[in-house]
Amino acid sequence: MAASHGAGQPQNDGCRSLSLSGHVGVDSLPEQLVNKSIKQGFCFNILCIGETGIGKSTLIDSLFNTSFDDPVSTHFQPNVRLRAQTYELQESNVRLKLTIVSTVGFGDQIKKEESYQPIVDYIDAQFEAYLQEELKIKRSLHSYHDTRIHVCLYFISPTGHSLKSLDLLTMKSLDSKVNIIPIIGKADSVSKTELQKFKVKLMSELVSNGVQIYQFPTDDETVSEINAIMNGHLPFAVVGSTEEVKVENKMVKARQYPWGIVQVEDENHCDFVKLREMLICTNMEDLREQTHAQHYELYRRCRLEEMGFRDTGPENKPVSLQEAYEAKRHEFYIEMQRKEEEMRQVFVQRVKEKEAILKEAEQEIQAKFEHLKRLHQEERLKLEKNRRVLEDEMAMFIKKKAAAELLQTQALVSTPVNFKKDKDRKKDQGFRLELLCFDVRDEQTVNVHGQTLRNTDDRRSKR
Amino acid sequence: MFKGPVESKNEAAMSELVPEPRQKPAVPMKPMGINANLLGYIGIDTIIEQMRKKTMKTGFDFNIMVVGQSGLGKSTLVNTLFKSQVSRKSSGWNREEKIPKTVEIKAIGHVIEEGGVKMKLTVIDTPGFGDQINNENCWEPIEKYINEQYEKFLKEEVNIARKKRIPDTRVHCCLYFISPTGHSLRPLDLEFMKHLSKVVNIIPVIAKADTMTLEEKTEFKQRVRKELEVNGIEFYPQKEFDEDLEDKTENDKIRESMPFAVVGSDKEYQVNGKRVLGRKTPWGIIEVENLTHCEFALLRDFVIRTHLQDLKEVTHNIHYETYRAKRLNDNGGLPPMTVETEENHESNL
Numbered sequence: 001m002a003a004s005h006g007a008g009q010p011q012n013d014g015c016r017s018l019s020l021s022g023h024v025g026v027d028s029l030p031e032q033l034v035n036k037s038i039k040q041g042f043c044f045n046i047l048c049i050g051e052t053g054i055g056k057s058t059l060i061d062s063l064f065n066t067s068f069d070d071p072v073s074t075h076f077q078p079n080v081r082l083r084a085q086t087y088e089l090q091e092s093n094v095r096l097k098l099t100i101v102s103t104v105g106f107g108d109q110i111k112k113e114e115s116y117q118p119i120v121d122y123i124d125a126q127f128e129a130y131l132q133e134e135l136k137i138k139r140s141l142h143s144y145h146d147t148r149i150h151v152c153l154y155f156i157s158p159t160g161h162s163l164k165s166l167d168l169l170t171m172k173s174l175d176s177k178v179n180i181i182p183i184i185g186k187a188d189s190v191s192k193t194e195l196q197k198f199k200v201k202l203m204s205e206l207v208s209n210g211v212q213i214y215q216f217p218t219d220d221e222t223v224s225e226i227n228a229i230m231n232g233h234l235p236f237a238v239v240g241s242t243e244e245v246k247v248e249n250k251m252v253k254a255r256q257y258p259w260g261i262v263q264v265e266d267e268n269h270c271d272f273v274k275l276r277e278m279l280i281c282t283n284m285e286d287l288r289e290q291t292h293a294q295h296y297e298l299y300r301r302c303r304l305e306e307m308g309f310r311d312t313g314p315e316n317k318p319v320s321l322q323e324a325y326e327a328k329r330h331e332f333y334i335e336m337q338r339k340e341e342e343m344r345q346v347f348v349q350r351v352k353e354k355e356a357i358l359k360e361a362e363q364e365i366q367a368k369f370e371h372l373k374r375l376h377q378e379e380r381l382k383l384e385k386n387r388r389v390l391e392d393e394m395a396m397f398i399k400k401k402a403a404a405e406l407l408q409t410q411a412l413v414s415t416p417v418n419f420k421k422d423k424d425r426k427k428d429q430g431f432r433l434e435l436l437c438f439d440v441r442d443e444q445t446v447n448v449h450g451q452t453l454r455n456t457d458d459r460r461s462k463r
Numbered sequence: 464m465f466k467g468p469v470e471s472k473n474e475a476a477m478s479e480l481v482p483e484p485r486q487k488p489a490v491p492m493k494p495m496g497i498n499a500n501l502l503g504y505i506g507i508d509t510i511i512e513q514m515r516k517k518t519m520k521t522g523f524d525f526n527i528m529v530v531g532q533s534g535l536g537k538s539t540l541v542n543t544l545f546k547s548q549v550s551r552k553s554s555g556w557n558r559e560e561k562i563p564k565t566v567e568i569k570a571i572g573h574v575i576e577e578g579g580v581k582m583k584l585t586v587i588d589t590p591g592f593g594d595q596i597n598n599e600n601c602w603e604p605i606e607k608y609i610n611e612q613y614e615k616f617l618k619e620e621v622n623i624a625r626k627k628r629i630p631d632t633r634v635h636c637c638l639y640f641i642s643p644t645g646h647s648l649r650p651l652d653l654e655f656m657k658h659l660s661k662v663v664n665i666i667p668v669i670a671k672a673d674t675m676t677l678e679e680k681t682e683f684k685q686r687v688r689k690e691l692e693v694n695g696i697e698f699y700p701q702k703e704f705d706e707d708l709e710d711k712t713e714n715d716k717i718r719e720s721m722p723f724a725v726v727g728s729d730k731e732y733q734v735n736g737k738r739v740l741g742r743k744t745p746w747g748i749i750e751v752e753n754l755t756h757c758e759f760a761l762l763r764d765f766v767i768r769t770h771l772q773d774l775k776e777v778t779h780n781i782h783y784e785t786y787r788a789k790r791l792n793d794n795g796g797l798p799p800m801t802v803e804t805e806e807n808h809e810s811n812l
Binding site: 016017018019020021022023024025026027028029030031032033034035036037038039042063064065089091092093094096137138139141142220222276277280281282283284285286289293297300301304305 | 504505506507508509510511513514515516517518519520523544545546547548549573574575576577578579580582584623624625627706740763764767768769770771772773776780784787788791792
């Protein structure tokens with residue numbers, strides 16, 4: 001019970017070991033941690049890269065014993081896209097949020113230089129999203145849905161010869177961003193002997209080109225042996241199948257050929273079981289940790305340096321947080337002012353231009369207006385003239401009428417009253433008629449009327 | 464012939480039910496039996512084993528602070544909690560040491576290993592608290608210390624090249640010792656807890672509980688709880704951080720029995736043929752770990768065996784985040800990632 005150390009103990013991190021005299025309960029700590037994690041649930045994100053038709057979806061279906069319903073894609077995609085889908089799986093009390101990201105159209109184009117870029121962009125985008133969340137002032141990291149890719153399954157075509165140049169190029173650009181596990185798809189088309197040679201060739205090519213693939217960790221004694229053996233089996237030659245075939249009274253996942261049945265879970269037939277072991281049962285946590293501690297940190301470092309942050313100032317002195325932020329903020333502020341100024345200039349310029357255009361339009365319209373006014377004026381004068389002419393004619397006619405009436409009354413003295421009345425009526429009617437028809441129109445029509453009335457006059461006078 | 468993941472996996476799955484760390488059995492390469500159920504088994508739950516192994520390798524950190532006036536039995540209690548000579552009194556100091564004139568903060572680190580689990584325990588003592596004639600603002604050095612630890616962590620976190628594991632010196636738990644007057648809380652107690660309950664998890668304990676009878680104990684506890692509630696002081700486990708119904712019911716039970724009335728001792732006596740930790744008095748032996756005598760066992764189970772991880776998480780996810788947000792806001796915030804978008808500018812400044 002007594003402390004097994006004498007005096008002169010440092011009072012800081014030169015910690016001394018305590019010897020316990022009874023059960024404290026510290027050994028329940030891993031359990032507490034695990035319980036908390038179970039409550040929160042786990043996240044795992046797999047990226048599958050491979051040519052169309054190499055068996056990505058089938059393999060994933062076989063790995064997780066479910067059919068994820070991925071639509072089959074054609075070979076005629078114009079460029080490479082990525083399709084991500086998230087599923088919630090539960091086994092005993094463990095909830096797993098599994099995200100499967102697959103390439104669509106990889107290797108189908110005629111020009112393949114840009115094939116790997118969308119993939120790199122996607123991986124970077126997930127890192128970026130996490131970084132943004134981490135840099136927020138009010139953040140909630142513990143409830144953040146982690147979408148960073150934890151493992152990349154790279155499907156190699158079972159040609160039996162060597163890696164394609166597209167494969168090399170893609171893997172080289174991804175190896176510092178994600179854990180790559182290369183696998184040989186549709187491995188039932190390669191014979192056993194060819195397979196061995198193929199694997200050796202692939203690994204040597206990867207090594208000679210400096211591609212860093214994921215090595216299963218060998219530092220923990222319980223799994224180091226297994227992991228070391230598995231490391232020697234890379235790349236895994238896999239066969240996937242979701243169909244079940246009856247073999248010896250058992251339904252197994254297999255592919256049926258006329259010459260035999262390839263069983264997915266038979267270790268002699270393919271490395272599917274090894275892949276599942278390594279990927280899920282042994283190293284899932286390690287994959288997640290590597291992604292966070294290594295790949296993400298690298299990304300973060302590069303990104304922050306890009307943004308101009310430094311841990312040390314220009315004379316290599318450590319810069320405090322405050323100074324760095326102040327400097328950055330000041331810089332940003334100046335930049336913003338400059339941009340504002342620029343925008344203002346552009347705005348002023350545009351305004352000037354618009355004003356000029358509008359002025360021109362104004363002048364045009366003004367000219368038109370003048371023109372129209374003039375026309376209008378001319379019309380009015382014309383019409384005035386017509387009116388005067390008509391008025392003159394009216395006056396003349398009234399005089400004539402008066403004269404005619406005078407003659408009528410003189411003639412009527414010796415005629416019967418009815419007749420006079422008739423004549424008057426007639427005359428009146430005629431007069432009235434004329435009045436009704438009298439309007440300010442063309443001279444022609446007026447003349448016509450004038451003509452008819454002179455005619456009736458003449459007729460009457462003739463009578 | 465069906466070969467697949469086999470029985471040992473089932474064992475691994477069941478080991479979680481037994482609350483003891485177990486080594487994961489080695490993966491067999493040859494089939495050891497055929498189990499048709501396993502057609503549907505994938506192995507996702509093995510992640511628990513993987514996680515457990517990893518944490519056992521990396522070990523845990525825990526920083527506990529004890530605050531209270533001299534002579535309340537702080538050092539003895541800490542020694543009893545961790546069943547060893549932890550406190551500064553046993554590492555080279557003696558009881559005749561003068562009481563300091565101001566509050567000092569002394570942190571001592573220890574390593575505890577039990578059942579394969581390594582824990583780095585730091586006990587932070589605050590001699591001089593509440594011992595002066597004028598105790599105004601004696602919580603300030605303590606608050607300053609706690610904030611300094613947050614600051615240290617923040618500085619490490621925003622570095623460009625970060626360490627793999629940032630050393631955690633933040634105070635996870637603060638045990639506040641209440642004097643067993645039997646009446647009510649002192650103004651100093653209230654002031655301290657009011658100031659500090661927002662920055663750290665406070666667990667109030669009633670010290671030297673063997674001076675109170677059972678009825679006095681229950682009454683005192685009720686009064687203390689009432690006073691804390693009236694003053695708006697939330698001690699750990701805080702009501703607002705209960706995550707779900709299960710948590711709430713469990714924590715409600717604990718809250719009802721807090722503050723724990725404890726007795727500490729590092730001496731062993733023979734009682735009923737067993738050796739137990741206790742205090743010998745003329746009228747009997749007070750057994751520290753006997754629930755009918757005092758609530759030490761409850762406190763120990765609560766702090767170490769069930770809620771240690773939660774204490775750390777509340778400190779990290781809530782207290783630390785609050786400090787960080789305040790700090791970044793005061794400082795003008797981090798410049799936004801993309802220079803073009805105005806909205807980022809708004810939200811971060």
